Amino acid sequence: MRRTFRMFLMLTMILGLLPQAALAKDKWSIDGAGDITSISIAQDGSRLAIGSHGAKANVYSSDGEPIFGFDAKNVVTGVQLMKNGDLIVSSDDRHLYAFDAKGTKLWDKNMKLQIKGISASLDGLVTAVFTQRSENVVFIDPATGDPKNEANTGAIIKTIKVSPNGKWVAAASSDHYIHLMNEQGEVLRKFGASGQIMSIAVSDQGETAVGTESKRVEWFDQDGKRQHSISTRDSATHVSYTADGKYLAVSDLSGYFYLLDNKGKQLWETKINGQGRNVELDTDGRILYAGTGDGQVLKYDVGAIVSKAQKQGKVRMGLWAAASLVVIAAIWLGLRMMKKRNRLGVFLDIWKSKWVYLGLAPTFILLLTFLYFPAFSGLFHSLYKWQPGTRTTFIGLDNFRRMFHDPYVVHGIGNLLILIITGLVKTIIPPLIVAELIYHLRSKRMQYGFRTAFTASMVIPGVAMLLVWQNLYDPNLGLFNNFLELIGLGSWAHGWLGDPKTALWALIFMGFPFVGILQLLVFYAGLLSIPVELVESAKIDGAGLPRIIRSIHLPLLAGQFKFLIILALIGIVQDFNGILIVTGGGPMDSTYVPALQMYYAATKFNDLGYASALGVSMFVVIMIITIINLKFIRTEND
Amino acid sequence: MYSSPATDTLDARSEPKQGNKWGLKATISQIIIIVLLGLLVFLTLVPILFMLFSSLKSNSQIMGNFWGMPAPIKWSNYSEAFLTVWRFMLNSVGYAVAASILVMMLSAISGYIFAKKTFPGKELLFLLMLGMMMVPGVLTLIPSYVLYDSMGLTNTPWVIIIAGAAGGQIFGTFLCRSYMAGLPSELFEAARMDGSTEVGVFFKIVIPLSLPILATLFIMQSVGVYNDYIWPLLTIQDRDLQVIAVGLTSLTKQFGVVDMGMQFSAYAISSVPLLLIFSFGMKYYIQGMTQGALKM
Numbered sequence: 001m002r003r004t005f006r007m008f009l010m011l012t013m014i015l016g017l018l019p020q021a022a023l024a025k026d027k028w029s030i031d032g033a034g035d036i037t038s039i040s041i042a043q044d045g046s047r048l049a050i051g052s053h054g055a056k057a058n059v060y061s062s063d064g065e066p067i068f069g070f071d072a073k074n075v076v077t078g079v080q081l082m083k084n085g086d087l088i089v090s091s092d093d094r095h096l097y098a099f100d101a102k103g104t105k106l107w108d109k110n111m112k113l114q115i116k117g118i119s120a121s122l123d124g125l126v127t128a129v130f131t132q133r134s135e136n137v138v139f140i141d142p143a144t145g146d147p148k149n150e151a152n153t154g155a156i157i158k159t160i161k162v163s164p165n166g167k168w169v170a171a172a173s174s175d176h177y178i179h180l181m182n183e184q185g186e187v188l189r190k191f192g193a194s195g196q197i198m199s200i201a202v203s204d205q206g207e208t209a210v211g212t213e214s215k216r217v218e219w220f221d222q223d224g225k226r227q228h229s230i231s232t233r234d235s236a237t238h239v240s241y242t243a244d245g246k247y248l249a250v251s252d253l254s255g256y257f258y259l260l261d262n263k264g265k266q267l268w269e270t271k272i273n274g275q276g277r278n279v280e281l282d283t284d285g286r287i288l289y290a291g292t293g294d295g296q297v298l299k300y301d302v303g304a305i306v307s308k309a310q311k312q313g314k315v316r317m318g319l320w321a322a323a324s325l326v327v328i329a330a331i332w333l334g335l336r337m338m339k340k341r342n343r344l345g346v347f348l349d350i351w352k353s354k355w356v357y358l359g360l361a362p363t364f365i366l367l368l369t370f371l372y373f374p375a376f377s378g379l380f381h382s383l384y385k386w387q388p389g390t391r392t393t394f395i396g397l398d399n400f401r402r403m404f405h406d407p408y409v410v411h412g413i414g415n416l417l418i419l420i421i422t423g424l425v426k427t428i429i430p431p432l433i434v435a436e437l438i439y440h441l442r443s444k445r446m447q448y449g450f451r452t453a454f455t456a457s458m459v460i461p462g463v464a465m466l467l468v469w470q471n472l473y474d475p476n477l478g479l480f481n482n483f484l485e486l487i488g489l490g491s492w493a494h495g496w497l498g499d500p501k502t503a504l505w506a507l508i509f510m511g512f513p514f515v516g517i518l519q520l521l522v523f524y525a526g527l528l529s530i531p532v533e534l535v536e537s538a539k540i541d542g543a544g545l546p547r548i549i550r551s552i553h554l555p556l557l558a559g560q561f562k563f564l565i566i567l568a569l570i571g572i573v574q575d576f577n578g579i580l581i582v583t584g585g586g587p588m589d590s591t592y593v594p595a596l597q598m599y600y601a602a603t604k605f606n607d608l609g610y611a612s613a614l615g616v617s618m619f620v621v622i623m624i625i626t627i628i629n630l631k632f633i634r635t636e637n638d
Numbered sequence: 639m640y641s642s643p644a645t646d647t648l649d650a651r652s653e654p655k656q657g658n659k660w661g662l663k664a665t666i667s668q669i670i671i672i673v674l675l676g677l678l679v680f681l682t683l684v685p686i687l688f689m690l691f692s693s694l695k696s697n698s699q700i701m702g703n704f705w706g707m708p709a710p711i712k713w714s715n716y717s718e719a720f721l722t723v724w725r726f727m728l729n730s731v732g733y734a735v736a737a738s739i740l741v742m743m744l745s746a747i748s749g750y751i752f753a754k755k756t757f758p759g760k761e762l763l764f765l766l767m768l769g770m771m772m773v774p775g776v777l778t779l780i781p782s783y784v785l786y787d788s789m790g791l792t793n794t795p796w797v798i799i800i801a802g803a804a805g806g807q808i809f810g811t812f813l814c815r816s817y818m819a820g821l822p823s824e825l826f827e828a829a830r831m832d833g834s835t836e837v838g839v840f841f842k843i844v845i846p847l848s849l850p851i852l853a854t855l856f857i858m859q860s861v862g863v864y865n866d867y868i869w870p871l872l873t874i875q876d877r878d879l880q881v882i883a884v885g886l887t888s889l890t891k892q893f894g895v896v897d898m899g900m901q902f903s904a905y906a907i908s909s910v911p912l913l914l915i916f917s918f919g920m921k922y923y924i925q926g927m928t929q930g931a932l933k934m
Contacts, residue, residue, distance in 0.1 A: 353757035363748040370804040374781035453679045459913045462865045463883040464905035468685045482704045574776045602780045611780045619777040
């Protein structure tokens with residue numbers, strides 16, 4: 001779909017180069033216009049008016065033929081086409097101007113203040129303007145420009161909009177509030193958006209949608225309750241509803257234009273070069289006009305997209321119905337097959353064990369909901385651009401490709417390799433030495449005492465231990481630098497964690513002398529299980545201690561080695577606890593690991609698709625390690 | 639999955655193998671071993687000793703006289719630290735106990751069923767559990783967060799308790815299954831003959847006989863929840879609901895001037911629940927740790 005549109009767009013651009021060949025221009029420029037500040041489409045769609053930063057107000061026919069133009073003395077802030085063909089223009093030159101369909105000026109009203117915008121209902125009965133730094137919405141008589149009444153909102157107004165049927169007037173103020181009024185200007189509701197509102201739209205039913213500077217589009221119902229909210233790629237400069245409020249067009253500052261339905265689902269988007277400043281949908285959502293930051297107006301026929309979206313809903317219903325029919329048929333067939341083969345007894349068995357299933361139900365409900373579902377969700381979403389609140393779009397392997405270009409990940413893999421190598425050394429050698437030492441102690445009480453002493457560090461919560469170590473490295477108050485000074489090596493004192501060269505090694509050194517409790521206990525238990533006779537007979541043959549360790553202990557501890565190595569590998573690949581607490585990945589990227597980048601992608605950048613992809617990659621690595629190990633062990637047993 | 643030559647318990651120590659030479663050489667080597675081990679224990683415990691030592695000093699004592707004894711001893715560090723972290727500790731202990739009880743209940747039931755019952759689909763269901771053990775936490779971390787968030791559970795105690803229970807019950811079921819498989823089935827049969835219901839058998843025979851393994855589970859699970867850091871950091875924002883692990887890292891950020899003595903006291907205080915549980919159940923914990931390791 002998108003491709004056809006791109007082709008269509010390209011075609012129109014080519015045609016645009018040959019003006020004489022183009023019957024209906026789908027893109028046209030207004031010289032010296034600059035930002036398109038406002039677009040207004042006539043109710044029948046035959047004409048549109050465009051106001052621009054370059055003080056111009058122009059009226060075109062729907063196929064892009066200019067009808068007339070008008071130059072104001074300052075920025076044109078708003079244009080509004082009326083049902084009878086009149087055009088009202090508001091401008092920073094403090095005047096309101098009105099023209100008839102042929103471009104003859106009807107009236108010109110000095111409002112004494114810069115007029116910042118205008119909006120009117122289709123019939124023109126409710127026409128509202130607001131002025132610079134004013135808290136009031138001013139309702140005017142479209143026939144004369146005379147103010148009729150004013151409505152106070154209590155805060156400086158940023159933008160206003162009147163619904164097509166004139167029943168609702170929505171004003172957004174600079175304190176991020178939306179004031180929803182009736183046609184008399186009584187404020188009915190007041191509710192807040194999540195950021196500075198740049199543009200507002202209101203439907204015939206009083207639903208509002210706002211685009212904010214904080215790159216969000218939010219939908220509110222009649223009562224001001226937030227319904228949905230999505231992120232745009234840049235500040236949402238303009239939003240425009242269809243009259244029924246079912247579809248919303250949005251422009252953002254980076255030049256993206258979106259078409260969304262009222263559930264926040266994106267139906268279509270396009271990107272132009274330059275800024276997207278303005279966007280307007282005609283009342284039934286068939287044509288979308290997009291205004292840029294450099295005086296261009298583009299016309300997109302989105303009717304096909306809208307009707308496709310409507311159809312899609314029905315198609316989906318049909319698919320569901322068909323799928324459930326197929327499932328029912330399959331079950332029925334399966335049952336018949338079983339009946340033929342006389343295997344229906346299994347159901348009797350199932351029925352008999354109903355209490356067993358009931359007993360397992362809580363376990364499996366938890367298992368499926370809170371473990372299997374997220375696991376599959378992670379696998380699935382690694383192929384998507386996934387930012388909750390926005391539409392999830394399929395991007396194939398882009399997330400994975402991105403990893404190889406992400407300097408934090410690339411550097412992180414290097415760090416991870418260092419951590420794995422040192423981690424394996426740490427996990428095997430010190431505990432093994434300590435286990436051997438304890439094993440060779442003669443007194444049982446001593447053995448027990450030392451074993452307990454080594455496990456004593458378990459009573460400190462892991463995080464507290466990390467924080468203490470972080471303190472030990474403190475440049476001024478840390479134990480290390482003070483100790484170095486004490487023994488006369490003060491010149492070696494160093495900001496261990498603050499220097500990119502030493503930070504990773506400081507992290508690795510944490511936990512010195514690395515006597516892991518689990519590892520120690522596993523090795524110790526392994527040594528105890530070695531038959532005494534084996535050692536005795538070796539001694540009789542004249543073997544010394546080193547020989548006994550090398551030829552009896554180490555081979556018989558192979559199982560323990562394998563187990564501890566795989567546990568260490570799995571643990572190191574996943575672990576970022578210590579790094580997150582002690583260095584946070586810094587200084588610069590010197591202590592990043594992929595798992596930390598995953599955490600940051602999810603928490604800092606809200607980029608959950610990318611985070612999932614990183615998680616999946618680590619999962620695959622761990623899976624490979626496990627499989628290799630399983631294979632290894634099987635051959636060992638054969 | 640793992641075949642290992644190790645036997646089950648650590649204390650089942652057979653005869654010392656050293657033999658008959660009680661000479662001077664053997665004594666010297668014993669002394670060397672003791673000195674080496676003593677040194678290693680000391681090095682292992684340096685951070686803890688340093689923590690206790692510094693927790694009694696004021697900032698100026700730490701800065702001015704780093705190696706000096708705490709004089710005067712600043713006990714107020716502890717009272718001040720307690721007032722800051724008691725809430726976090728209480729939360730953590732509460733979550734840990736709740737999650738561990740849930741894990742015990744779920745694991746006992748499903749462990750018993752998998753150990754002693756036959757029913758259609760048993761292998762499939764057991765494989766389903768086994769499969770989850772292969773899935774590392776990194777894969778599920780972020781999607782889990784999104785799931786709990788969409789269920790409105792983030793920033794409530796449930797996010798910790800349910801996650802603890804859901805994750806812990808798998809290991810628990812394995813542990814209970816292998817333990818309960820060793821219980822004599824004749825015992826259950828006899829009870830059934832005497833007219834006991836299935837539920838009665840479970841509560842009157844299975845549970846009392848399985849208390850050691852349930853204690854192991856409880857201790858391992860509660861230590862796990864108490865030490866957990868990333869998950870609560872991700873899911874809990876409300877300071878009143880926060881756990882101790884995250885609370886400890888926020889001490890530095892709370893006050894402009896870092897009161898180091900107070901921080902160290904807070905670390906020491908946060909160890910008290912673990913100290914209590916280990917002094918009662920170290921044996922069970924070590925059993926669980928090595929058994930889990932060897933039965934995997």
